[in-house]
Amino acid sequence: MKLWSQYFIPTLKESPADAEIASHKLLVRAGLVRKLGGGLYTYLPLGLRVMQKLTQICREEIERGGGIEVSMPHMHPAENWRQGPRWAAAREIMFRADSAGDGKRGPKEPEWVLGPTHEEVITPLVRAEITSYRDLPKNFFQIGTKFRNEIRPRYGLMRAREFVMMDAYSFDVDDERAIKSYFAMKAAYEAFFRRVGAQAIAVEADTGVMGGSFSHEFMVPAEIGDDDVIYNEASGYAANREKATSALVPPDLVDAAPAGAVEEFATPGVVTIAALEAAPYAVPADKQFKTLVYVGDGKPFAVILRGCDELEEAKLGALGFGVFRAATPDEIEPVMGAKPGSLGTVKGTIKNAAGLAGVFADHAIRLIGNGTTGANKDGFHLRNVNVTRDLAITKFGDFRRVRPGEPDPKSGQPLQVRRGIEVGHIFKLGTKYSEKYSATFTDDQKQQHLMVMGCYGIGIGRTLQAVIEQSHDADGIVWPWNVAPFHVLICVLDPQLPEAMNLAKKLAMAAEQGGADVLIDDRAERPGVKFKDADLIGIPLRLTIGGKGLKEGIVELKWRVQKDVAKVPLAEADARVTAAVAEARAKAS
RNA sequence: CGGGGUGUAGCUUAGCCUGGUAGAGCGCCUGGUUUGGGACCAGGAGGUCGCAGGUUCGAAUCCUGUCGCCCCGACCA
Numbered sequence: 001m002k003l004w005s006q007y008f009i010p011t012l013k014e015s016p017a018d019a020e021i022a023s024h025k026l027l028v029r030a031g032l033v034r035k036l037g038g039g040l041y042t043y044l045p046l047g048l049r050v051m052q053k054l055t056q057i058c059r060e061e062i063e064r065g066g067g068i069e070v071s072m073p074h075m076h077p078a079e080n081w082r083q084g085p086r087w088a089a090a091r092e093i094m095f096r097a098d099s100a101g102d103g104k105r106g107p108k109e110p111e112w113v114l115g116p117t118h119e120e121v122i123t124p125l126v127r128a129e130i131t132s133y134r135d136l137p138k139n140f141f142q143i144g145t146k147f148r149n150e151i152r153p154r155y156g157l158m159r160a161r162e163f164v165m166m167d168a169y170s171f172d173v174d175d176e177r178a179i180k181s182y183f184a185m186k187a188a189y190e191a192f193f194r195r196v197g198a199q200a201i202a203v204e205a206d207t208g209v210m211g212g213s214f215s216h217e218f219m220v221p222a223e224i225g226d227d228d229v230i231y232n233e234a235s236g237y238a239a240n241r242e243k244a245t246s247a248l249v250p251p252d253l254v255d256a257a258p259a260g261a262v263e264e265f266a267t268p269g270v271v272t273i274a275a276l277e278a279a280p281y282a283v284p285a286d287k288q289f290k291t292l293v294y295v296g297d298g299k300p301f302a303v304i305l306r307g308c309d310e311l312e313e314a315k316l317g318a319l320g321f322g323v324f325r326a327a328t329p330d331e332i333e334p335v336m337g338a339k340p341g342s343l344g345t346v347k348g349t350i351k352n353a354a355g356l357a358g359v360f361a362d363h364a365i366r367l368i369g370n371g372t373t374g375a376n377k378d379g380f381h382l383r384n385v386n387v388t389r390d391l392a393i394t395k396f397g398d399f400r401r402v403r404p405g406e407p408d409p410k411s412g413q414p415l416q417v418r419r420g421i422e423v424g425h426i427f428k429l430g431t432k433y434s435e436k437y438s439a440t441f442t443d444d445q446k447q448q449h450l451m452v453m454g455c456y457g458i459g460i461g462r463t464l465q466a467v468i469e470q471s472h473d474a475d476g477i478v479w480p481w482n483v484a485p486f487h488v489l490i491c492v493l494d495p496q497l498p499e500a501m502n503l504a505k506k507l508a509m510a511a512e513q514g515g516a517d518v519l520i521d522d523r524a525e526r527p528g529v530k531f532k533d534a535d536l537i538g539i540p541l542r543l544t545i546g547g548k549g550l551k552e553g554i555v556e557l558k559w560r561v562q563k564d565v566a567k568v569p570l571a572e573a574d575a576r577v578t579a580a581v582a583e584a585r586a587k588a589s
Numbered sequence: 590c591g592g593g594g595u596g597u598a599g600c601u602u603a604g605c606c607u608g609g610u611a612g613a614g615c616g617c618c619u620g621g622u623u624u625g626g627g628a629c630c631a632g633g634a635g636g637u638c639g640c641a642g643g644u645u646c647g648a649a650u651c652c653u654g655u656c657g658c659c660c661c662g663a664c665c666a
Contacts, residue, residue, distance in 0.1 A: 013615065013627065014601045018659055038658065093665075117666090151590075151664065165666055217666095226665080313663085425666065459666030493625065528626040535626090546625065556625095 001508045002486070004521045005495075008045050011533050021224045023469035024156035026477050030537045032485075039153025039161035046537065047464075049485035049517075051164060054460050055143050057195050057482060058166045065188030066181065067141040067168050072121045074145055075112045080120040085436045089323050090116065093148045095161075114147035119433050119455060122169045126451065127439040133173050136441060136451065137181055141168035143460065155224065157461040158421065168456040171434075173441065178452035182428045185456045189218055189424050192458065197480025197588075198467050200423055203229050206242035206314045215427040218458075219420030220466040229420045230402055235411035240422075242314035245398050246406035246415060249363045256369030258386045262346060267381045271341025273307040276372065276381065284308075289365060289373035289385060291343040293332045296321030300335050301357040302345055304391065305400055306364050312401040319360060319397070337376040344373035346382055347392045358394035361387070423463045429453040477538030478560050481588035487516035487581065489539035491530050493546035495522040500545050503555070503570070507543060510574045514581035516541075535560070541580055 008031075015025040018035070027033050032047030043051055059069065075097050081087045097112040115121065122140055130138060143166045153159050170181040186202060193200035198220050205217035217240050219229050230244035231237060239245070270276050273290060276283045288307030293300050294316065301319070305311055316324055329339055336343050337351030345359045365371075365387055372383045385391070404417045431450040433439070439451045464483070471478045481487060488511045490504045501522065508518040519539065521530050527546070534542055544556040544565075554567040557576060568576045 012600065017595090017601070020660075035658095146666075148665070152660095152662090154660090159665070163666070167666085422666065457666050462666055526624055526626090526628065528624090528628080531626045533627085544625080548625070 001505070001512060001518045001520065004519060005523050007519070009533075009537065010044065011536055019156065021155055021469070022472055023224075023465045024158070026468050026472055026536075027156050027465060030477055033157065035156075039150055039159065041157060041160065041162075041461075046485045050464055050479075050483050051460060053483045053485075054196055054463055055164070055166075058143060058192055058458060058460065061188045061192040061195065062141050062166060062168060062185075064191070065184045066137070066139045066170075067185075067188075068139060069142060070122075070140050071142050071144060072115070072118050072125075074115055074147065076115050076118075076121055078111055078113050080124065081113060083436060084120045084123075085432055086322070093150070095147050095149050116146055116148045117165075117167055117455070117457065118142070119169065119429075119453075123433045123437040123439050123453070126169075126171055127434075127437050130171065130439075130451075131441055133441050133443045137170060137172045137177055139168055139170040139181060139185075141166060141456070154226075155465070157465045158224075159226070160461065163462065164460040166456075166458040166460060170454040170456070171439070171451040172454075173443065173449065173452070175430075175452055178428060178430075178454055182426060182454045185426050185454065186216060189426065189456075189458065193218060193220075193423070193463075195588075196463060196467060196483050198423065198463060198470060200466075201229070201238060201420075203231070203420075204239035204243050205425065206240060206317060215425060217422050218424035218426075220423050220463075220470060221418055222421050222466065222469050223419055224469065225419035225421040227420050227422055228417050230404075230415050230417055232408040232411060232413045232415055234413055235408050237408045237410040237415075241401070241417075242312060244402045244415070245409055246402045247409045247412055248402075248406055249366060253366055255366060255386070255388055258384065258389055259370040260384045262385055262390055263383050264375050264377075264380055265383060266379060267342075268379045270379075270381070271339070276307075281372075281381075283372045283383075287368055287371045289344060289368065289371050289391075291336075291345055291374060293327040293336065293340075293343065294324050295327045295331060296324040296357055299357040300327050300331060300355065302336075302343075302359045303399055304345055304359065304361040304365055304393070306362070306368060309362065309364060309400040311399055315397070315399045316360075319358075321357075338374060338378045342374040342376065342378050342380060344376055344382060344385070345392050346373060346375075346385055346390050349376040349382070350392065351376060353392065359392050360399065361391065361393045361396050362399040363396055364400055365391075421462065421466045421469070422459075423466050424456075424458040426456045427454060429455055472538070475532070476536035479538045479540055481540050481584050484538070484540050485517075486519040486539050487511070487584070488518045488541045488543065488577070489534050489537075490518065490520045490543045490545065491527075491534060492520060492522050493527045493530065493544065493548075495524060497547055497550070500547065500550060503550070503573075504543075504545055507545075507555070507573060507577050510577050511581050514578045515585055516581045540584060543577065 010031045012029045016028045019025040031044055033041045094116055095114040097114050146165045147162050150159055150161055153161055172178040172181055200218040200220050202216045203219055205215045228241035230239050273285050277285055285308035286306055290305045290307045292303045333339055335352050335355040371385050372381055373385050375382045405414045408415050433453055434450040440448045468477050492500050492504045494500050504520050511518050540560050542558045553570050555573050557566045557568050
């Protein structure tokens with residue numbers, strides 16, 4: 001039981017100037033957090049209590065899913081990362097943690113980094129400690145602070161530089177068991193989000209810099225989300241935009257017959273899809289081959305799409321380059337023979353074909369038939385271009401961005417889009433890390449094998465904010481029971497009356513007996529202030545004790561989610577409170 | 590990192606264009622009247638106008654630089 005007057009809940013009437021979205025405003029107004037700097041937040045008592053509840057529920061569910069809790073350092077020797085598979089890509093988001101020193105030490109390579117996740121720590125640990133198949137599987141997890149140098153922290157806790165995350169790492173003897181571990185974690189995530197009152201859906205996702213073979217993201221649908229979820233309600237298909245695909249190209253597609261030989265024609269000044277669509281050329285965008293040049297691990301490569309399609313850059317990750325980026329015009333010309341706008345991949349037209357790491361074609365270009373593409377000669381294009389006959393293609397793949405309305409790959413129904421907040425992510429990693437760190441075990445045939453890994457993350461702070469985003473009204477937060485900082489708020493309107501405070505404490509004890517956390521508002525404030533604050537901080541159950549009610553012989557009982565107030569005779573108050581708490585707990589479990 | 594915006598009291602802000610005593614509301618302190626949905630009256634404290642330089646008789650205001658913060662883009666839990 002806490003007394004408001006002796007606690008610390010600094011609520012605000014006005015929204016802070018730097019908050020844009022509802023949940024961010026409420027985080028600050030309800031006294032949950034205060035900002036230190038961009039993406040850095042102090043958790044005030046109320047915010048901390050919610051974090052602790054989220055953490056405990058997370059711990060329980062991950063343990064139920066097979067997790068074993070550990071705690072790894074936040075600061076890592078950079079050497080661990082240099083040995084790992086993603087130093088080049090990951091160092092971008094890492095903070096160095098050098099000695100503050102006196103400035104006389106001279107510049108050095110970073111000696112330590114602040115951990116953005118912990119594959120680079122757990123894998124060497126497991127390598128050293130686990131060598132036998134008898135000790136597998138193992139799944140280690142921790143709940144703690146992560147550091148990422150986000151280019152743009154945003155929306156309060158939504159994208160922070162320092163944030164609390166549950167991260168877990170599974171080690172298995174083979175792929176099949178690893179998939180089992182993966183789905184055990186998926187089930188644990190579903191249980192976690194259900195218990196904390198967040199409606200999160202699992203969607204297929206890109207593996208990104210983590211690497212690995214497949215993954216799911218857990219998304220909380222919200223307008224302010226950073227990610228697009230592509231889905232079809234009926235078929236159950238749901239994927240992150242970066243991963244989403246569609247059944248645009250029928251599996252039984254037969255390539256159109258060539259209409260004639262490839263033919264060059266002059267297109268002075270035409271360097272865009274739109275310009276080629278216009279008169280006098282009049283080539284529809286879906287009959288154009290669009291050629292983009294990227295640089296992967298230092299070497300250029302080409303990507304071909306239909307003119308009407310957009311590249312989904314994240315899908316290039318499937319090509320296996322450590323890092324990649326769009327090539328600059330200066331890098332393109334020496335290889336292709338022309339500037340962007342006149343590029344193509346017709347055999348024999350590429351100036352230095354050997355200089356390319358490959359030509360990767362999106363499946364959808366097969367829909368083009370006799371199309372048009374750049375001649376690798378500024379001011380010229382080629383027509384009657386056919387995919388199989390004419391183009392130099394290393395490999396086909398899915399590189400285009402899907403559009404709403406396209407057929408869903410599961411059922412052929414039209415796809416839809418909605419925004420979501422990514423609150424969790426699970427990856428089946430495979431052996432990417434175990435290989436680098438030689439994390440092997442001996443099987444019962446005395447054979448050495450690489451451990452098969454998975455890794456898993458839940459953004460605890462982000463989940464907190466997602467819950468608020470999903471559960472609030474015009475007056476404030478509406479906490480789900482299981483994560484509410486307190487379950488019961490007893491508003492004592494006349495705290496100077498001893499009988500009022502005595503009753504409050506008696507009811508508080510009854511509620512606590514029933515397993516509720518209780519806050520008593522004993523401040524010498526006017527009732528209006530107390531009610532406004534009560535709604536703002538969103539405690540699920542409110543009891544009101546006033547001098548007026550006491551004369552009538554009643555206390556009031558009100559749920560945050562409901563409008564109506566129940567007047568409870570004093571004689572029944574204990575029992576009613578106990579019953580209400582029991583009912584809420586039962587509903588929430 | 591590219592584009593846009595912004596920085597004035599603990600918080601929300603006016604003033605800046607057109608240079609001349611820095612103003613309000615909330616909050617805070619004192620006293621009084623109030624007391625069931627953010628009370629009222631009286632009094633009071635609190636600001637080197639982000640920082641540095643420049644122009645000027647004079648700069649919150651104009652100029653340059655710099656730092657912080659916010660938003661849009663690429664990235665992530």
